Amino acid sequence: MEKILVENELQQAKLLAAINDDHDGVIVELSEHMHTEDFASMLKASIVQWRKQGKRGVWIKVPIELVNLVEVAVKEGFWYHHAEPKYLMLIYWIPEGTHTLPANASHRVSIAAFVMNEKREVLVVQEKSGIFRGKGVWKFPTGSVDEGEDICVAAVREVKEETDIETKFVEVLAFRQSHRAFFGKSDLSFICLLQPLSFEVEKQESEIEAAQWMPLDEYVAQPYFQKSDLSKYMLDICLAKVDKKYSGCYPVPVTSNISDESGLLYVNNRYLRKTARPGLHVSV
């Protein structure tokens, strides 16, 4: 009898609006201001309901304007999944045992651009901040690949932003995975070969101290370069490519008809040239 009464009370409590996901879970997107007490009772009642329905993972997206509701959810047993500037995503796992919720984004992705002109000068920059600040080190242009941005597009964009040089994407020559101390995340850096289409360098004011075309000898003679096995090895590969002794990866648009995903598959360029396939014309 008591149990029924409690259930009736919970049924009368307002429930949070939720949509189902593909993994027996529910997703709640909060959008309206409410009192913490009201949110607490709605959340409790909703969890009872979801448990009855056999739901497993619960996702609650809280816009930063509703930051007052975060503490309530944490007190109910929710924890953080990820955050972006304007929202925090909280999660909860209803069943007994370990959760199988997907992890947060784990990697930052960046590019390093190797651009060489016909005089075999390389395009290099000095950065205004970071570990090389004020050290006079000339390095390849580098930058972050944004969410939703293709690697080949990011490489062309970063070179343009930092040096004003227009380029055409040629290949990913190599990529490097490292595990730096940026809050425990890992990094993937794609070393890209780009072909220059313009030649007048103009540096970006905000982030770049200086930019220029530099004779290869001068670049190599830098003490920084001489101490860096990574830089030497990268340059070996870049020069092997320029001298046609290396083949990197080129992006091919390929669609998975099942999941409606589109994306670029980066494939050994030598193989691509040998196996021209209908429908796989690339424009980047």
Next chain:
Amino acid sequence: MEKILVENELQQAKLLAAINDDHDGVIVELSEHMHTEDFASMLKASIVQWRKQGKRGVWIKVPIELVNLVEVAVKEGFWYHHAEPKYLMLIYWIPEGTHTLPANASHRVSIAAFVMNEKREVLVVQEKSGIFRGKGVWKFPTGSVDEGEDICVAAVREVKEETDIETKFVEVLAFRQSHRAFFGKSDLSFICLLQPLSFEVEKQESEIEAAQWMPLDEYVAQPYFQKSDLSKYMLDICLAKVDKKYSGCYPVPVTSNISDESGLLYVNNRYLRKTARPGLHVSV
């Protein structure tokens, strides 16, 4: 006179303990419980101090136990940078103008494993959840690359977890970048060739419905496969590799002596075999 008084008062307010970062910013790691009012006045006073010192970005790491302090920081103008299960990172930009703080991790990284035995059977699984659940689709083992985990290590681990097959990493054959709707993040998937070292399949209970070695003909005959240009193209590349007509990327440990970073550089394997370099012996 009034200004001096206010400054004196602020100097008397307790300041938050902070360490400097490499970009003229400060990092605060909260660890002790405090009243929201006390935190608010310490935060205000600290910002005044940091502004005087010419500081730019302010990072505050708030453990989930101190969730009550999050709202205070947001009211002071902080916003979210990222969150992990046990903490939330808030940021603030002191100067006028647009901030230059680094972005949050932008990509999830996964592997797909192509494993073929000497009978040209491929190792395939059916998954218990996700878009293929209950559809009888046989697919290559796939899985997430964890933070701090090498791609080549993740590939071997996932195959072992899902099928109990021991393997040796051979190459990354290709990689695919896509921009799915997982909270706006992007995905990078590395298609890896692995050589089987054991042959007795035992499926993982929690995530895998079934696992087996499957004759190539049967794998290809699946309606799902026939509809997927991506799957067909991936298989073409895998078979080209098996038949020695393709060269993927192999990891080489390379250290940057400058930034003390270590990591693996994935380089065209054909080039690597031609240019054996001292000190670049690989063990994965």
